[in-house]
Amino acid sequence: MPDPTQSNEPLHRALGLTDEERDRIEEILGRPPNDLETSLYSVMWSEHCSYKSSRIHLGRLPTEGPHVLVGPGENAGVIDAGDGIAVAIRIESHNHPSAIEPTQGAATGVGGILRDIFTMGARPIAVMDPLFFGPPDDARQRWLIEGVVAGISGYGNSVGVPTVGGELTFDECYAQNPLVNVLCLGVLPVERLVLGRATGSGNLAVLLGSSTGRDGIGGVSVLASAGFDGGGAPDEDKRPSVQVGDPYEEKRLIEACLDLLDAGLVVGIQDLGGAGLVCATSETAARGGMGMDVDVSAVPRREPGMVPAEVMTSESQERMLAIVRPDDLDAVLDVCRRWEVRAAVVGTVTDPTGEEPGHLVVRESAGGPVVGDVPAASLSDDAPRYRRPLARPADLDRRLADDPARLPAPPDCGADLLALLCDPSWVYRQYDHQLFRNTVEGPGGDAALLRLAGPGLPPSRRGLALATDSDPRRCALDPRGGTAAVVAEAALNVACVGARPAAVVNCLNFGNPEHPEVMWQLSEAIDGMAEACLALGIPVVGGNVSLYNESGGRDIDPTPVVGMLGLVDVLERRPPGVGLAEGGTVIVLTVPGAPAPSLAASRWAVELHDHRDGTPTPVDLDGHRRMVELVGDLVARGVGGGEPLLSGVHDVSGGGLGVALAEMAVRSGVGLQVSGVAGHAELFGENPSVVVACTAHPDEVAALAGAAGIEARVLGRAGGERIVVEGLVDVTVAEATAAWRDRLPSHLDDLSVAPD
Amino acid sequence: MAPRIGVVVFPGSNCEHDVVSALDQAGARAELVWHGATDLSGFDGVVVPGGFAHGDYLRPGAIARFSPVMAAVGELARSGRPVLGICNGFQVLTEAGLLPGALQKNRGLRFICDTVEVEVVSSRSVLTRDVAPGTVLRLPINHFEGNYTCDDETLTRLVAEDRVVLRYVDNPNGSTGDIAGVCNEAGNVVGLMPHPERATEELLGSADGLPVLTSFVAASAASAAVTA
Numbered sequence: 013m014p015d016p017t018q019s020n021e022p023l024h025r026a027l028g029l030t031d032e033e034r035d036r037i038e039e040i041l042g043r044p045p046n047d048l049e050t051s052l053y054s055v056m057w058s059e060h061c062s063y064k065s066s067r068i069h070l071g072r073l074p075t076e077g078p079h080v081l082v083g084p085g086e087n088a089g090v091i092d093a094g095d096g097i098a099v100a101i102r103i104e105s106h107n108h109p110s111a112i113e114p115t116q117g118a119a120t121g122v123g124g125i126l127r128d129i130f131t132m133g134a135r136p137i138a139v140m141d142p143l144f145f146g147p148p149d150d151a152r153q154r155w156l157i158e159g160v161v162a163g164i165s166g167y168g169n170s171v172g173v174p175t176v177g178g179e180l181t182f183d184e185c186y187a188q189n190p191l192v193n194v195l196c197l198g199v200l201p202v203e204r205l206v207l208g209r210a211t212g213s214g215n216l217a218v219l220l221g222s223s224t225g226r227d228g229i230g231g232v233s234v235l236a237s238a239g240f241d242g243g244g245a246p247d248e249d250k251r252p253s254v255q256v257g258d259p260y261e262e263k264r265l266i267e268a269c270l271d272l273l274d275a276g277l278v279v280g281i282q283d284l285g286g287a288g289l290v291c292a293t294s295e296t297a298a299r300g301g302m303g304m305d306v307d308v309s310a311v312p313r314r315e316p317g318m319v320p321a322e323v324m325t326s327e328s329q330e331r332m333l334a335i336v337r338p339d340d341l342d343a344v345l346d347v348c349r350r351w352e353v354r355a356a357v358v359g360t361v362t363d364p365t366g367e368e369p370g371h372l373v374v375r376e377s378a379g380g381p382v383v384g385d386v387p388a389a390s391l392s393d394d395a396p397r398y399r400r401p402l403a404r405p406a407d408l409d410r411r412l413a414d415d416p417a418r419l420p421a422p423p424d425c426g427a428d429l430l431a432l433l434c435d436p437s438w439v440y441r442q443y444d445h446q447l448f449r450n451t452v453e454g455p456g457g458d459a460a461l462l463r464l465a466g467p468g469l470p471p472s473r474r475g476l477a478l479a480t481d482s483d484p485r486r487c488a489l490d491p492r493g494g495t496a497a498v499v500a501e502a503a504l505n506v507a508c509v510g511a512r513p514a515a516v517v518n519c520l521n522f523g524n525p526e527h528p529e530v531m532w533q534l535s536e537a538i539d540g541m542a543e544a545c546l547a548l549g550i551p552v553v554g555g556n557v558s559l560y561n562e563s564g565g566r567d568i569d570p571t572p573v574v575g576m577l578g579l580v581d582v583l584e585r586r587p588p589g590v591g592l593a594e595g596g597t598v599i600v601l602t603v604p605g606a607p608a609p610s611l612a613a614s615r616w617a618v619e620l621h622d623h624r625d626g627t628p629t630p631v632d633l634d635g636h637r638r639m640v641e642l643v644g645d646l647v648a649r650g651v652g653g654g655e656p657l658l659s660g661v662h663d664v665s666g667g668g669l670g671v672a673l674a675e676m677a678v679r680s681g682v683g684l685q686v687s688g689v690a691g692h693a694e695l696f697g698e699n700p701s702v703v704v705a706c707t708a709h710p711d712e713v714a715a716l717a718g719a720a721g722i723e724a725r726v727l728g729r730a731g732g733e734r735i736v737v738e739g740l741v742d743v744t745v746a747e748a749t750a751a752w753r754d755r756l757p758s759h760l761d762d763l764s765v766a767p768d
Numbered sequence: 769m770a771p772r773i774g775v776v777v778f779p780g781s782n783c784e785h786d787v788v789s790a791l792d793q794a795g796a797r798a799e800l801v802w803h804g805a806t807d808l809s810g811f812d813g814v815v816v817p818g819g820f821a822h823g824d825y826l827r828p829g830a831i832a833r834f835s836p837v838m839a840a841v842g843e844l845a846r847s848g849r850p851v852l853g854i855c856n857g858f859q860v861l862t863e864a865g866l867l868p869g870a871l872q873k874n875r876g877l878r879f880i881c882d883t884v885e886v887e888v889v890s891s892r893s894v895l896t897r898d899v900a901p902g903t904v905l906r907l908p909i910n911h912f913e914g915n916y917t918c919d920d921e922t923l924t925r926l927v928a929e930d931r932v933v934l935r936y937v938d939n940p941n942g943s944t945g946d947i948a949g950v951c952n953e954a955g956n957v958v959g960l961m962p963h964p965e966r967a968t969e970e971l972l973g974s975a976d977g978l979p980v981l982t983s984f985v986a987a988s989a990a991s992a993a994v995t996a
Contacts, residue, residue, distance in 0.1 A: 165879045169910075170820045172782025260823025264779050350802075352779055442879045444910050446966050449786050452973075463971075467785040586971060761876075 023047055027054035027230070028238070033396055040390045048374065048384040051321035052391060055230070055287040056294065059559055062395035065525035066557040069538045077551035079514065087128040087208055087283065088198070089553025091515050093464055093579060095472040098202045100134035103195040103480075103519045103575045105558035109254040110192040111240065114159025118192050119167035119257040123329050125196040126173060127283030130266050131332070133206045133273045134198025135466050137448055139168055141178035141194055142480045142519075142573050143439075146187025148759040153182075156190050157760060163257075164194075165442040170259035171266070175443035176451055176460040179480050179573075180436045183618075188240060188563030193519045195480060195575040199466045204273055208282035210296035210304060210335045210361045215279055217293060217304060217359035218344060221265045221331040224289070225314040228255035228327025239524050239562035261330040268351035269332055274468070275347070277340045284331040290324040290391065292333040293359060294372045298389035303362040303370025309377045310358045320374055320383050335361060402535055403528035411489060414625035415610075416617035421692050425740040428696070429674055432615055432667045433752035438760060452583065456679075457590050458508035458663055459576075461651075463583060475583030475651070477511030479576045483666075484569035486613040486628045486698075491533040493630045494613075495540035495572045497700045500631045500640075502576035503548050504663045504703065507640045509587040510647035511578025516545055518555040518574050523567020525559045533570040534559075541572065547633035548640065550576075578644075584653035588706075591680030592730035593659035596706040598686055599713060600669070601642070602699075603635030604723045609697025615666045616696035631700040635721075639701050642720040646705070646713065657713060660706035660730075670695040670741065672704050677735050678749045686728030687738035695740055706730050771812035771988035774801040776841070776857075778821035778832050783854065783965065787817040790965035794981040796988065803835040813850040813894075813988030814841055816857030818910070818963060828856055828871065828913050829863035838864050849991045850894040851957040852984055855911055858949070858959030867950055867959045868926065869918035871911075875942025879912045883973060885937035886948045886962055888980075890930045893951035894987035895958040895980050904937060905976035907962035914961040916943035916950070926950055934960055956987070 024034040027050065037045045037053050045053065059065060075083040081098055082090035088102035106121025122139060129136045141164055146153045168175045173196070210217065272278050280300065282292045289311070297304040308323040318326075336344050341357070348355040364370040372391070374384035387394075405411075422428045440455035452475065453461035459479035464472045481502040487494035503513040518541060523530040534557075545552055561568045592598070611617045612626025643661065650656025660680065664672045669689065677683055689695055707713050710726060717724035728738075736742050773796045777784045784800055791798035798815075801808065808814055821832035832838070838860070845851045845866055853861035861867045874880055888896050888903045918926070923945055926932050934949035941961075949960030964977030 169879060169881075169912075170780075170823070172819060258823075260780050260820065260825070263782070263820070263823075267779075441882055444879075444881050446881065446908050446910060446963070446972075447782060447786065449789065449966055449968070449972060452971055584971070586973070 024050050024054065027051060028058060029054050033057060036396065040394055041386065046384065048321045049386055051325055052290045052384065052386060055325050056290060056391040057395045061287050061291065063557055064396050065398050065400055065559060066534060067397050068399055069535050072538055072542050073552040074542060074545050075552050080551050080553055081205065084552065084554050087131045089515060089517060090132060090205060091553060092202065094474055096202050096470045097464055097472055098200050098205055099476065099577065100129050100132045100198040100200065101515065101517050101575065101577055102128045102554050103193060103517045104556045105519050105521055106192045106194060107189065107521065107558050107561055110160055111190055113254040114156045115163040116254055116256050118160040118163030120255045120329055121192055121194045122164055122167045123257045123262050124285045125194045126171065126262060126266065127285065127332065129196045129198035130269055131208060131281055131283045132198065133204040134200040135270060136173045136196050136198045137450060137466050138197045138462060138478060139173050139175045139194060140478060140480050140575065141175060142482060143178060144181045144183065144186040144191035144571065146184055147182050153187065154760060160192055161439050161442055167257055167259045169444040171263045172447060174445050174447040174451060176445050176462065176478065177455040179482060180439055181482065183484065185568045189561045189568055191521050191561065191571060193573050195517065197478060199464065199469055201469060206273060206281060208296050209280040209300040210302050211279055211300040212337065213302065213361055213363040214338065215361040216336045216338055216341060216357045217361065218334045218336050219311060219331060219356050219358045220268065220334055220348060220353055222258065222261050222328055223312040223314040223354065224323055224326045224328045226318065226322055226326060229322055229325055239560045255327050255329050257329050264351040264353050265330055265332060268348055268353040271347050272334065272344060277344050278334045278336055280335040282333050284333060286327060288324065288326045294388045294391040296333065296335060297370050297372060298392055301364065301370065303364055303372065303388055304359050305362050305373045306359040307375050307378050310356055312354055312356050320376055324374060400525055400531045401528040402532040404532050405529045411625040412627045415612060416621065416623045416626050417611060417693065419617065419621050419623060425692050425695055426743045428616060428620055429670045429741055430743060430748060430751040431620060432671050433674055433748060434755040435752045438756035452586055453509055453589060458505040459578065461509040461587060473582050475580035477506040477509045477578035477580060479505035480573060481505065482571055482573045484571040485618055485624060487537060487572060488569040489613055490628055491536035491570050492540035493628065495537040496544035496633065497631045498572060498574050499541055499544035499548065500633065500636045500700050501663065501665055502574045503550065503640045504643065506576050506578030507644035508647060508661050508663055510644060510651035511580045512644055513548060513550045513576055513640065514579045515553045515577045516550050516574055517553060518572060520555065520557045521561055521568065521571040521573065522559050523562045527567060530567050537570055537572045544633060548637050580648065580651060582652035585651055587647050587651050588656060588658045588660050590662045590676055591660040592676045592682040592684055592706045594682055594731045596659050596708055596730040597710040598684055598727045598730055599705045599707060599710060600725050600727050601639065601703040601705060601717055602723050603632050603639060603701045604721065606632065606699060606701065609668065609694050609699045611693050611697050614668060614696055614698045616668065629699045636701045638721045639703065642717060642722050643703055646716065657709050658705050658707050662704050664702035664704060665698065668696040668698050669702065670737065674735055674748050676704065676706065677745050678752045681745060682730050683732040683734045683745045684728060684730045685732065685736040688727060689737050689740060695737065770795055770797045771985060771992050772810065773798045773988055774808055774811040774814045775799065776801050776803060776814065776816045776837055778803040778835055780821050780823050781817055781819035783818035787815050787854065787965045790968045790977065790981055791985060793968055794978060794985045796985045801837065803837045805837045806840055808840040808844050811844065812992035813984065814844055816841065816853040816860050818855030818857060821856055821860060829860035832860045833864040842866060845957045848954065848956055850984055850987045852895060853959040854963055854965065855961055858961055859913060861957065861959045866957050867952060868922050869916055869950065871913045872915045872917050873913050874915050880940055881910045882940065883908045884940055886934045887937055889932045889935050892930050892955040893933045893958045894956050895984050896933055897987060898983040899979050906967065906974040907964055907977055908966040909940060909962050911961055914941045916947040918944060929953065933958055
């Protein structure tokens with residue numbers, strides 16, 4: 013980070029505040045801010061913490077539903093899953109730290125999201141990681157991939173939370189700015205739900221967990237709220253702004269906090285993440301309508317000589333702030349001692365004075381002189397909100413018009429099909445995905461399926477499904493329709509394991525919001541998400557916005573990532589999964605009247621021909637809703653314990669029908685023979701709302717589809733050792749399996765992991 | 769009567785609840801035992817579960833062996849009652865000297881989470897006394913340091929004394945002699961890297977862990993009858 017003492021630039025600018033923002037602070041305080049106060053505002057008003065560019069748009073998302081217990085704005089969204097059990101869910105990005113220090117960047121991303129979940133009183137039971145890198149045929153990308161996966165694996169496995177899925181996308185636009193998103197899901201008895209509020213004048217603020225050091229200072233401002241300059245190794249000098257994680261500390265912190273909550277010993281609790289102690293103290297106080305008096309000398313330090321601004325803004329990991337009644341303090345300290353968790357009283361909840369809101373008051377010693385004094389709520393509520401200019405990209409019409417239909421048909425569709433197969437198990441084999449004995453369907457399928465169970469929960473026969481999705485290439489051409497299609501695909505994914513979509517969380521990864529084209533993409537994406545969520549009846553319960561994903565002036569493709577939570581009423585049998593059964597009938601389910609499949613934004617056009625343009629097929633949300641309901645019902649029958657109707661099911665997405673069929677074959681080792689696929693566009697085109705199923709009961713499936721307003725067409729039969737699409741493809745299951753299995757290891761195994 | 773089995777919890781353990789629930793399913797009365805406990809005399813058997821005891825700082829099991837409970841685990845083992853170490857628990861038992869050999873980093877230097885086939889080699893141990901040698905089980909593995917190693921003399925003795933309990937069918941981690949689990953001379957202390965507690969019902973993909981856990985529970989019940 014820049015050293016403000018070595019520069020003639022005013023402090024507020026060095027810390028990332030504009031002159032107008034600095035004047036606004038003076039207006040709030042009625043006097044010029046001192047250096048400490050300027051530091052507090054600089055982190056709290058950073059893009060990362062304040063959502064100042066996106067907030068005016070986010071209000072357009074639908075957030076209500078009868079089962080929503082906590083919507084956006086808290087540490088995590090919470091829904092009522094039934095049987096007295098609530099589910100907390102959140103997604104975040106750790107893009108910028110991971111670009112600079114992949115292992116620690118990704119590890120602390122996991123640590124941070126876990127704290128958001130157990131802050132709500134929930135035990136984290138599942139993590140998912142959507143990852144985006146440049147193509148892996150490059151040494152630096154391999155270093156990033158190895159590092160990020162090692163960070164997630166090392167932290168997640170050790171802290172004891174299974175990683176049950178994710179996504180892996182390679183595209184040139186992420187080469188200098190990889191994306192590391194982390195989703196976490198937790199479960200809790202409904203009555204344990206707590207909110208991050210400081211109430212009760214005289215109650216104590218107790219800091220739990222790690223000591224505080226200089227690591228991560230300015231992480232939210234200088235690092236996460238600015239782009240990279242570009243060049244081979246982006247911004248090495250920002251590495252000290254990346255935090256370092258300790259999963260063992262986090263594990264003990266989780267157990268201690270859950271014990272404290274079970275024993276009813278805390279009034280409110282809040283994690284320390286971005287913006288550290290200033291964020292936790294001011295947010296808990298503001299939410300409770302109170303103030304807080306903080307003594308920085310009481311904060312356990314890991315290095316000498318830290319000034320109050322450093323203590324207040326440090327992003328040292330594995331820390332929580334608990335609000336505790338004075339009478340309970342000894343009991344709190346006992347629980348912490350058992351788990352070897354450090355605990356220190358660092359503040360006191362104070363009453364607002366008269367009409368004044370509660371103040372955050374900072375002192376350098378107990379009862380000593382005040383070194384900083386700001387209205388607590390002003391740090392979050394009074395942050396600027398920008399209505400930044402929007403502009404549709406000037407070249408968009410040209411891009412939409414250049415359809416990949418003009419590309420020549422491949423001489424050998426089989427070879428193209430093999431080139432598109434990629435097994436991501438190189439990644440997820442490094443993640444513990446089985447802990448807690450809940451994982452019924454793990455990584456690699458359309459969605460993860462878990463039992464709704466955990467230590468201390470009431471018994472339940474229900475299940476949870478979880479999927480993450482994105483489609484940045486489609487979103488680059490049509491951010492509104494593309495984002496709607498991403499929501500639609502995520503809903504269909506959870507339906508493929510027999511679940512009903514119940515809640516959405518989103519992570520909006522975009523470029524520089526000061527570019528009007530990026531703000532247009534963001535605004536359009538939010539509208540597309542709102543349209544799809546409304547049409548499918550799914551509330552958005554939380555989200556995260558990551559901007560300034562740019563390098564050398566080039567923005568990433570708009571990358572809204574959707575996390576979808578689905579509910580299963582009765583989970584007694586494994587879902588059919590992505591596979592085929594010998595002798596089964598292969599059926600394709602489509603929405604009647606859907607246009608012919610388009611190659612626009614398809615993996616075939618982009619990855620094999622570097623053709624990124626064209627007009628993608630929009631999703632028919634009404635038809636899609638019928639598809640989601642049908643597929644969910646077909647699968648739920650078997651999952652719930654009845655006679656299974658399907659022996660395999662897979663939604664058609666990246667790589668089109670051809671890749672969907674091949675994946676079903678290689679994952680089951682069973683071949684297939686199908687016909688009636690007109691050409692390469694129908695084989696590789698990526699229309700939304702298409703599902704392939706394998707069944708021994710084709711008549712019954714067709715009848716149910718017809719009743720649901722969905723078209724069921726018999727494509728052929730499963731069996732044998734070849735994958736045959738009449739007139740287009742004839743390859744052996746063995747060669748397809750080898751191509752699929754060896755793709756990632758051929759890039760990532762037995763190679764030097766150091767960048768040049 | 770169902771035997772009472774203690775499941776040790778160190779700070780950093782993470783499979784303790786899974787093991788309790790699987791043992792209960794196998795007919796035991798399992799309960800958690802904090803690592804500070806010094807008396808296990810009320811238990812008919814004990815399991816050291818998987819996880820990262822004391823954060824695996826220094827190396828897996830190196831600190832856990834000094835936890836107060838380990839002296840009591842040693843006493844229980846010497847009294848002939850069944851002791852089982854699963855994954856990190858296996859690492860702890862080797863560090864504590866209750867089992868021979870050591871677990872080093874996997875060949876390939878990556879964490880591996882997968883479901884693999886293991887063959888029951890010996891029925892001498894409390895874990896396999898009710899399972900026929902030659903039986904192949906599908907069990908989950910989940911480790912970074914699962915590569916079993918020992919000197920040649922130890923290996924020769926383990927084989928000669930029929931103390932190799934489980935072998936990998938297709939060695940995933942480089943273990944010497946494909947060893948997935950071993951036992952002590954008396955057969956009452958067993959360590960294995962695979963997680964039988966994660967494979968107790970078809971809903972989870974395999975129920976092959978149940979026969980070995982049932983065997984361990986039966987051995988604990990038998991030891992209870994002897995000491996009673």
